[in-house]
Amino acid sequence: MFRPSFRSIMLTAFLLIAGVLAAAAVSGWLSLEALARSIHDGKRNALALTAASRVLGERSVDLERSARQYLVLGEPALRQRFDDALSEAHLALDTLEASAQGLAAPVGEWRALAAAIERGLETTPDGSGAQAAADFSADFLALSQVSEAVERTIQARLARESEDLLAELEYRRHLLAQHILAAVALAGVLAALTSWWLLRPLARMERAIAALGDNHLESPIRIGGPADLRQLGEHLDWLRQRLAELEANRNRVLRHVSHELKTPLASLREGVALLSDGILGRLNAEQREVAGILDSSARALQERIEQLLHYNATQFDARRLDRKPTALLPLLSEVVSEHQLLIQAHKLEVRIEGDAPILSADVSKLRIALSNLIANAIRFSPEHGRIRIDVQVQEPQVIIDCRDDGPGVAEEELERIFEPFFRGSRSSTASTKGSGIGLAIVREFVAAHGGYARALPSPQGAHFQLELPHA
Template identity: 55%
Template sequence: MSRPSFSSTLLASFLLIVAILGAAAISGWLGLESFARDSRNSATASLALSSGMQRLAERTVDLERGARQYLVYEESSFLERFHGARAETLSALAEIENRLPGIAPLAAQWRQQAEAAEAAVAGHAAAADASQRNEAAAAALAALARINDSLAQEVRGHIMTRNHELLDALDQRRERLTGHILAALALAITLAGLTGWWLLRPLRRIEQSIADIGESRLGQPIGIDGPADLRRVGKQLDWLRLRLGELEANRNRVLRHVSHELKTPLASLREGVSLLADGVLGRLTPEQQEVAAILEHNTRALQERIEQLLHYNAIQFDARRLDLHPSALLPMVREVAGELQLQAQARDVTVDIAGDAPLVRADTGKLRIALSNLIANAIGFSPAGSCVRIELSTQDEKVVIDCIDDGPGIRPEESERIFEPFFQGSHPDQRAAKGTGLGLAIVREFIAAHHGKVSALPTERGAHFRVELPHAT
């Protein structure tokens, strides 16, 4: 069964999340459009009803005025005005009834009273005298006014009901939209979480595998689950693990072989030189004794260099394995300086310790080795009667250890090379000093393993080394 790749999984998840959120947005937009359309239609209908009701009221007033004027003056022009106003009111009433069918009973009453008013005004009523005509017309016109009030109340009630319905619809759409958005967000977050778990779990495993390889923990096979391309990366890392294991085994085998092959003839050579120097094979002339002494010195130095090289290789491997615990620096520095007291007394050098610093996370044994090499280096290169100063302080997020001596110092161009194995600097006093050139290299290895930094700072006199370590917090 083929698995999707990292990029295709990420793209598919992104598109699904966009689709989910887009669907919620489209649903909200459609709901908003529907509500806006209903609101426009309702506003148009309400405006038309209000306008029709206003026109009906105004034409009713004209109708009443025309009727009263005709009843008083009995001129045909007033009767024509009455009939025109009646026709306009009937038109306005029909428009209102068309938009609001529920007022049909009131509209029928209005038409009935309008006919009664017309009959009274036109003289077609049962009563023939003027007083009866006036009373019948006044009653019909008063009834029209009451019916107009009822119609106005019906229209206002209808408009208010419609407004309440729109508000209720708005609340329902808002609640529905809120539910859609929350559901979309929950689904998108769930999908993002599942995608993150699917993608980040193998990435964390890859990160841990790389850290294990960097720390030379090569015994555990590497297997990566998840997308196809990350599985391929896992297979490559496992191949790299096996290859590095083979190279490490080959290196150790070569070092052991070289050590054996060099130390055996070298031991024979030293024994032969020793026999010559002791005169076992015959008395040597002063010149021959000098040559024998040179040979003995160089064979001893060569043997020491071979042993130091093997020791340094072991230290490099050991620096990758740390057992970190919160540790106090000041007591550690004092103990290391106390262990080097005999060396300092032999060279007539004093060690002064000042300051304090917070706890650091450290492998106590390895950090002690680094500090011992740093202070021993300063003592070894210091002139008689001088002082080596160790100062502890804090700068920002770092704990700082300054080691300052009055020795020959370091050339600026050699401030980085001084930490290389077997390099002791080009200053004559440095070359003359007894040492292997591995002390500062070991310091750098162990400090770097603690995620710290060691550097040589420029100074007018002597050497100034600074160690920076992170806080324990």
Template identity: 35%
Template sequence: MPAAGMRPSFYRFTSSLQLILTGFFLLALLLIIGQVAAILSVDRLARQSRQAIYDAAETLHVSQVFATDVTFLERAARQYDVLRDRELFEVYLERRARFLQDAQRLAARPLTGEQRRRLQGLLQEESAMHQALAGAPAPGPSVAERFSVLDAAARAILAESGELVSRAVDDIQLGAAETQRRLIVQAIALIPAALVLAAVYSVLINRPIRQIKNAITSLGEGRFLDGVRVSGPRDLEELGRQLDWLRLRLRGLEQHKVTIVRNISHELKTPLAAIREGIELLHDEVPGTLNRQQAEIARILQANSVRLQKLIDDLINFSIAQTEDPFLNERPIQLHRLLASVIDDQKPLLASRRLAVHTDLHEATVIGDREKLKSIFDNLLSNAIKYSPPGGAIDIALSREAGRALVDVRDQGPGIDPRERGKVFDAFYQGRPTPQSALMQGSGLGLAIAHAYTRLHKGSIEVVDSKGGAHIRVALPLAGA
């Protein structure tokens, strides 16, 4: 059996099941990657949002505490400035220590540049005020005037901290929109990737299946010359090797059958020739005059010997058509003259059935074997005669179209049932019996021989739709086409 050939790298699998599962796994992996990417993006957005909200809220809280510290510090400073009591100065120092501590906390928060400048200016102003308050009274801005500046700066910092929350919310919305856009882009990228992967695996899976299907079709049509080669997973390659083994077996059986048919046919021809010669002598009354009954018997024997001779000839022609490399004596054939010759050969039978033949033959030349081409059209005409009613007509047309010679044979018989169209070219198949066909029993090989010889000439033969009677068309390539 022929080898299956080198296995492509993407077919390094034990079985087709593994190939299918791998495809599903890769598709699932793409979906998982997309899901994980989406989860990570949403998680990152959530963490950033939580951190932004926490930072803004914490900054706002520290700013509020710091603003309160300024208020308490101002109260303590004013009391000390008026009374100059040592205990009030201690209270002032405690308030100032808390104020400085909260100022450090505020400075550690993610402030804007403007807030940091305000905080730095506020601390410088407070330091100057503290030095003035800790020393002897001196002319200059009063404590109230100094603290009004500090209070305004603290409230400005507080207001800007409140705006930080709004900006954090805006940033979260922008981040959500960006994450959504990124997820959409990922989804758009994953969809074609998944489609490409599905298409690739569809090809990988369908290719060996299609090869197996074509091999089975070829075996069913009796084409045993081409070896069966399946490239795919190992189990399908093994199936291909089994099909090729079956092809060789069928090929051997077909050759054996053809040999038997050919030998039997040739063995029958010699005694049949002697029988026919004896019957002809009886029919010609060479041994002596025959009475009416004897003459009728001689006529029946003669007719059946002719029918038997036709059956043997059909068997021989069919066996020749079934050989693997039939010989074709190819030469230019003027098809219109060949058809006219076939009609002339059938004139006695046409006359006995009172059948008219209407022809429309255009000149057309093909390259082929004259005897085999003549056998094609002789069988088609015989088939039309067989099913035509007495007194009917047969139409034969020859035309040229798209580099082909088209021969159409139409009769006025019962036609071909659409359910039987796929069988009429099978060997030994005979259609439904009719009163006309009963008068001319055939071998069931005529259309099979016509089909085989047409294929040998790289042509086609088909049953064409017809309102009445059968319509068979033969197409052959024109010479030089």
């Protein structure tokens, strides 16, 4: 079954949309071109009709003047002027007949009147006087009236043509607007359909990638749509299977390593216990000291193995959050109460001050982060020391500052202190050494909430600051 690729679909959609818009543009251009030709032809025709009408009116006056003068003076030049004016008038009448309809009657009437006047001049003797000229007055008046009627008819015709042209312009404007709107709507429909067809598999792919990032490797990945996106979905499903295999191998290796390390370690601790109890013979002071060192080292090794397994599980667990509305101050008070025995044993004073809004957080993971932070402060605080926890809002974060009176953190180690199993140079001088993963877990869980954990320079003791978003 043929399935087009993402690129071919995008190119086809682009060409279709461009074709629709181009068709609308060509249609508009052709419409404007036709309208421009109509305006040009109408303008040229109007100029021709106006000029012919003006010439006809002027020649009508010239005919009357030259005829009257000829009848009074009898000069042949005046008769020639009459004939020339009549020829020009006939040319103007030909133009009017050719350029405009509905002028046949007045043009024919004008021709008849002019012919009658011409015949009258031929039958009237030269220089017959003013009385003869007066006899032609009615004919000349009628000729002038016909010329005026022709001019009025032409003006009315030009006015109608102008109105028709304006109506045509308005019609074509509406038609062009409809074509443009239809083209834009069609292009929008094509773009929406293309986007829907392309974005739907992209959205599924985004969810699949997010599921891979969250270590949800159970469901197969099936991506539809274009051929290249389907192929990419197949690669993602292959990646899911590989990640599932790696995750299973990792868990299996951790179980095996844990078993392989804990079993001989348990035997080692049992042997050291037998030696320390003198079951295999009494030990002198040096031997007891060596046995104590062996027991302490075995316990420390077992603790490190358990911490490594716990931290490894914490890194994967931090990716899954079950957010719920959480009151921060009551949660801090509960965490402090859980450490009350250690606080009393170290004779410490712990104060919680400030206020905070309700957070959207995973209570269990946030509790672990706060517990590790407070436990770290308790572990490295001297007797009769103070631990101060200040909570404040700095939009859009809630800031938690934890200060203690312990040895603090060297300025060059402020960032490294959050690395797994790094305890810092100053902590080596403290009476109690930490495991080195508590602060790493704090940063992991705070970062999972979209926040940040940092160590700040402090002239006395350690100063840790947590930022948690609440908006």
